[in-house]
Amino acid sequence: MTVSAWAPLRRSAFRALWLAQFASNIGTWAQTVGAQWLMGDLGGTALQVALVQTATTLPVFLLVVPFGALGDILDRRHVLLAGQALMLAGAGGLMLLAGTDSATPARLLGFLALMAVGQALSMPSFQAIQPELVSREEIPQAALLNGVNMNVGRAIGPALGGLLIASVGPEATFGFNTVSFLGVLIVLARWRRPADNRPLGAEHIATAVRTGARYVGSSPLFRRVLTRLTLFIVFGSGLWALLPAIARGPLQLDAGGYGVLLGSVGAGAIGGAFIVPKLLRLMSKNRLVLYATLVYAAATSTSVLTGSVALVIVAMLFTGACWIATLSTFNASAQILLPAWTRARALSYYQLILMGGQALGAVVWGSIADAYGLRTAMIVPAVAMVVLAVVATRWLPLIDRPLDVSPATFWGEPPQIADTAGRPVLVTVEWRVPTENEREFVDAMQRVGRARRRTGATMWGLFRDTEKPGTMLETFTVATWQEHLRQHLERGTVVDQANYEAALVLAEGPPQVRHLLYAEPPKPE
Incomplete structure (x- = not known):
């Protein structure tokens, strides 16, 4: 039986959360523009403008692993509610600061960091609940739709942010984001999630973190997904960091032209959601990722090998489709390999690599662009991606056979032992x-x-x-x-x-x- 690309949206809980998350993603990207603009209005130095990005990513990088453990030892719905509440508080605080002219660079960075803490709390649990919202057969389609959600939000959000700043001011972007978090909170509050089965109660947070690290270290198939993700994200993330420079430099585009490029990426992501399920019926995950990586490398290279704006717009369609095809395949592969008891803490390592790899790639390829030019900074990683994809396809293949990671009790009854005093x-x-x-x-x-x-x-x-x-x-x-x-x-x-x-x-x-x-x-x- 063929599963439609849009099948998960027929499930009311997934559909409601997906729509609320879509509005939230648009609001987040609009707010990013508003925060950068407000920092400029406040007379922020170049360092303070750069710290906007640091404030939104560093807390996530530092906290996502322990917060992933919280997603396994506490009710994930409650963890998500707490994370979204922190993000709501941060966005609301920014709206008040900007609306009352009481913003300072330090306060702006502080509220952005608060929102990043909420994001770190939410990300692993949001990924971990996907198998609870859809059937096992629909997990790849759910991963695709979540990828579309993020990429279209990335395309629409900055353009909306620019319009709101021009018509009202930066506070409008913060207000829109605040309202978007209210929608997510309402959906989560109405969701009736079944209680977790924990006969022995909740684990201690430190023990849960160690157990999660041990699980990842002892799961070769999951580590294989993480390795493949690392190889793709570090070499493929340069496009997102350098696309503004490509638009303003070789292509000589204004802000509107840059928005068209982002819109093309978003349109490609939507097209990918239609195409990927059909391709997976014709080929393995391993081959799909290989082909998508090859096309992605060719499309990113096109952005610096031609001065034709029309050709680059077409290339961005392919980058959006291939980006979502690759990452959604990795994400779905990771989710179906993980049992419920450790899903959030293991997926926190996935998120750590996803965000850390993009940050590292931006620094590395940005530095190479400064030293050797945009063309070198785009073509070198593209060639490396091709070589590594071919090697990884042979030596680190993704599996297509399903693994049943549902709970099973098959050990004999343990002896009754009292007064162990925490001894090994x-x-x-x-x-x-x-x-x-x-x-x-x-x-x-x-x-x-x-x-x-x-x-x-x-x-x-x-x-x-x-x-x-x-x-x-x-x-x-x-x-x-x-x-x-x-x-x-x-x-x-x-x-x-x-x-x-x-x-x-x-x-x-x-x-x-x-x-x-x-x-x-x-x-x-």
Whole structure:
């Protein structure tokens, strides 16, 4: 059965949030223009104007990982409400400052930073709730539509901001953004999200952050998506940083012409939403990303290889379509690989790379443009993108087969142990393995070991008993007994169960499991 590109919009919760987010994205981009303009009106130095961008990105970069952990240990709807409320407060504060002529550079930067904190709080949880709003089959289409949302907002927002500044003043952009956040808050307040299943209660924030990092480190398929994202975003982000310079320089366009280029990118993104689902029926994700990267590299190079404005406008259509095709494929691939218990904290690393890669790319390619010219700064990364895309397609392929990461409880009942006092736990699992199955068993256990580490094990190993032929000893340590109980009751998935059972059928009978607590030395008397 073919899933329509617009199928997620038939779901009322997704549709309402998508529309509210669309207005919010337009407001955010309009406000960016207003903030930069207001800083100029305040007599801000070149450094203070540059700090507008820093204030809107640095808090996100610093806080998105711990806030991603909050999205897994608290109700994600409440986390989103808190994040949007902070952004509403920041936009409202900017509106009052500008409207009462009480703005200063420091106050402007402070309220922008407050909004960035709210954005950091919202981003991982917003990504993590997408599988709750649509079916698993609709996740790629939802990712596409969210990409369209952002790119069209990027195209419309600056133009609207310019009109509002010209007709009313910068305070109008802040007022529009304030109203847009009210819409998101209303939608979230009306959404009836099912309660999370946490038999052992919420995790401590520090533990949740460590567990999220351990999950990412022990998930090769998810790390592969992050690597592919890094390779694309660092080399592909130069266009967004340098497009204003290309418009004003080689193309000799005014602000209206620059707006046309941005509008072309947005139109390309909308077209991509129609085309990508059809392409995915004809080819794999891996091949789609490769082709989209090649076309994106060619289109970005066109912007500095021709003086024809019409040709560049057409090239921007392709950049918008290919940008959304690539990033939505990465985003959907990441979401379907992650179980619900760790989705927000793992996706925070995705957001960290997405934003950090764009910031790094802007600095690197902007510096190269200053030193060697715009043509070099666009063609060098384009060539690098092509080479890296070809290599990554071969050595870091995206998978098309579905993985069932829905919850599953398949471990035996843990023993009842009291007064563990937060001590580390050593678990030993003794397996009896026929000699003819040993090689295949060791291979199967590598997948089991990764699952142990993803769900909480700090160390894992498999050993062959030299005194008892046919005996294998699996050992792993967990930081606390509570963490081990979470392995038993909250963190297992269907794919983990399948890997465990694949090893079990190669052994003779069920394994013998022992649990040992770290023996603390007695306190001196």
